[in-house]
Amino acid sequence: MKKLVLLALVAGACTPALADDVGTVTLFGRKFNVQRFDYNAILVPNARPNLVPPDPNYQAEFGLTSVEGTHVLSASKLLLSSRQMASTRFGPSTTTAQSYVVRYTLRNNPVTGKLESIDYDKTIAVNGTGGGYVSPSRMATRGITVNTGSTGLGAGGNLVSIGRFDPNNLLRAFAIDPASPFNTDIAYTPTDPGSVPASATPTAGYGFSVNPPNNNIEDVTYVPVNDRFYTIRQDNIFADSQRVDIFKTTGGHVAEFQIGFGTTGFPLDGNPGQAKGIAFAAEGPQLPLSLQGEGGIILVGLDDVGPGVEAFDLDGNLIKHENLANNIETDPFLPPIYQSILDLGGCGAILAPLPNPRPERPLQIESLGYDACSGRFFFTNQSDTNPINTCPYIFVLTPSCPADFNQDNTVDNTDFVLFANAYNDFLTCNGDLNYDETTDNTDFVLFANAYNEFLCP
Numbered sequence: 001m002k003k004l005v006l007l008a009l010v011a012g013a014c015t016p017a018l019a020d021d022v023g024t025v026t027l028f029g030r031k032f033n034v035q036r037f038d039y040n041a042i043l044v045p046n047a048r049p050n051l052v053p054p055d056p057n058y059q060a061e062f063g064l065t066s067v068e069g070t071h072v073l074s075a076s077k078l079l080l081s082s083r084q085m086a087s088t089r090f091g092p093s094t095t096t097a098q099s100y101v102v103r104y105t106l107r108n109n110p111v112t113g114k115l116e117s118i119d120y121d122k123t124i125a126v127n128g129t130g131g132g133y134v135s136p137s138r139m140a141t142r143g144i145t146v147n148t149g150s151t152g153l154g155a156g157g158n159l160v161s162i163g164r165f166d167p168n169n170l171l172r173a174f175a176i177d178p179a180s181p182f183n184t185d186i187a188y189t190p191t192d193p194g195s196v197p198a199s200a201t202p203t204a205g206y207g208f209s210v211n212p213p214n215n216n217i218e219d220v221t222y223v224p225v226n227d228r229f230y231t232i233r234q235d236n237i238f239a240d241s242q243r244v245d246i247f248k249t250t251g252g253h254v255a256e257f258q259i260g261f262g263t264t265g266f267p268l269d270g271n272p273g274q275a276k277g278i279a280f281a282a283e284g285p286q287l288p289l290s291l292q293g294e295g296g297i298i299l300v301g302l303d304d305v306g307p308g309v310e311a312f313d314l315d316g317n318l319i320k321h322e323n324l325a326n327n328i329e330t331d332p333f334l335p336p337i338y339q340s341i342l343d344l345g346g347c348g349a350i351l352a353p354l355p356n357p358r359p360e361r362p363l364q365i366e367s368l369g370y371d372a373c374s375g376r377f378f379f380t381n382q383s384d385t386n387p388i389n390t391c392p393y394i395f396v397l398t399p400s401c402p403a404d405f406n407q408d409n410t411v412d413n414t415d416f417v418l419f420a421n422a423y424n425d426f427l428t429c430n431g432d433l434n435y436d437e438t439t440d441n442t443d444f445v446l447f448a449n450a451y452n453e454f455l456c457p
Contacts, residue, residue: 015043015061016107016117022343024400027322027377028288028311030407031456032397036343037118039064039080040383040392044102044120064100065392069144069161069219070277070380072369075435078104078118080380080394081141081161099141101125101159101174106435111442113374113434115396124159125174143219143278143367146176149227152249153188153207162210162220162231169217170198171229171247172207195251208251219278219367225296226314228254232278232300242275244298244316257316259300273302277367277380281311285418285430286375286399289407290320301368301379307340309368309379324365324379342379342395363391373429373437375399401456402433403447411450419447 017037025032040063069081081101101124107117125141143162147154154160154173162171175184187205190197196209210217210231218232233243233256242260247253260275281287281297291297294313302308307324328339340363366382376398383392403411405418422431422439431439433446450456 015041016119017042018117019115019396020345022345022395025341025397027309027397028320029290030288031400032377033400034342035115035396035398036345037394037396038392039067039118039380039394042104042118042120044100044123063392064102065383067380067382067392067394068142068366069101070279070367070369070378070394071144071146071221072279072371072376072378073103073146075371075374075376075429075432075437076106076108077121078106078369078378079124079144079146079159080104081144083141099126099161099163101141101144101161108435110434110436113402113446115376115398115435118394122177124176124178125161142217143221143232145220145222145229147173147222147229147249148224149222149249151227153190153229153251154186154222155249158186160220160222160229162217169211169214170207170209171220171231172198190251192248192250192252194253195248197251210245210247210253213253213256214245218276221278221280221298222249223280223296223298223314224282230278230280230298232259232275234275244278244300244312255316257312259310259312260302273306273308275300276303276365277301279367279369281370282372284372284375285405286372286402294319299368299370301365303364303366303382307363307365309365325363342381344381344391344393373432374435375402401450403450404456405431409456410454411447411456412454416447416451419443 017039020036022034022036025034043061043063045061064080064082066083067080068083071079073079079101081099083099103121103124105119105121106115107119108115141161141163145160146157147160148157149155153171158176159174160171161174173186173188175186178184185206188207189205190208198204198207198209214231214233216234218234220229220231222229227249229247229249231245233245243256244259245253246255279299281299283296291311296314298312298314300310308322310321311319313319324342325340344363364382365379367380369378376396379395381391381393403415405415419431422428423444426439428439429437431443433443
């Protein structure tokens, strides 16, 4: 216990990921500043130092690789989940390839609000095949969310994890802030008549299965507006069978809708990317104007086959598809060459066309998230342990002109009225421009500076 605590303090204090500013992009009609962070550089204490048999690649600290899940808790807190931990940048330990769920702190400049670093905060859950950390079974994390509601699995703000290789595609819950170093399972038996309880030993009594109908689970998000879990069913991208399955938090299947529509000619005669990530974007003044008025949006991330993001209303109607890569081949008689609009730096930005091997396509948007207070989008590149295709980045997109609340590219009297209403409430984040989750005098100064400039940058 003491050793783990000491390692957590050292890791949290000394190994933040610093921001790389990598330009701007326009997404859903709004301009964003893009920052890139190397999550593999944020060292996490090894939660299983007493593994039996001993791990020959043991190190005191690790950096995450192969990140599968992203969930934004607030403007200052973030969860990431991985399928494995790597003992070196390119060489995973063969005996500790387990799932971790880790909480990070987003360090915003208190005066300007600019995100300066991402730091390790706490390990929430860990899988294991030995050493006593099987609680109650292995956790093959594919996606994570938090049930902020009052009913069902994980109710009261706890972590909900989904794993394809848990018995029968299970949704399971863990304490979001466990008193022990990690892994406080929450026992739950679904109450909905149409549910499929976890019944296989040793997971009986811990959560419920989403199969049927979702036999190929990839990610999950909780939607507080209707108290539902939305899950990705990743299927054959050529068969128009990629779907979102919606479940009650008490276990029953409610509805489904198709995802992965793509656009004509991208990348193969309209063939979409492979659906990987899902997130809920709450209604608010920082949500792109093209997505407002629906009471919240379902975001679906598409990975390397055709990188993109799709926005749906809560009933599954497609609102907009955005590509995250463009064809840079100018000769119409040559095969397309796709270039990421998110700067991957030295690890490569060119996505070779199919059917080239996977290592040649380094952009793998495996999961995504959204924060309603800051209006930030988070896109997490999975990264692999193959050094050719290791781009362990999380991209954070912050509105370039957050004081433009009505998004008309000017900061004028209309925005002043909207800001004044938020300022009078204080505790609301609707006018929060330095991302401390209140609207106060610091935000007033930032708004006044933008108001004096009038035109958005």
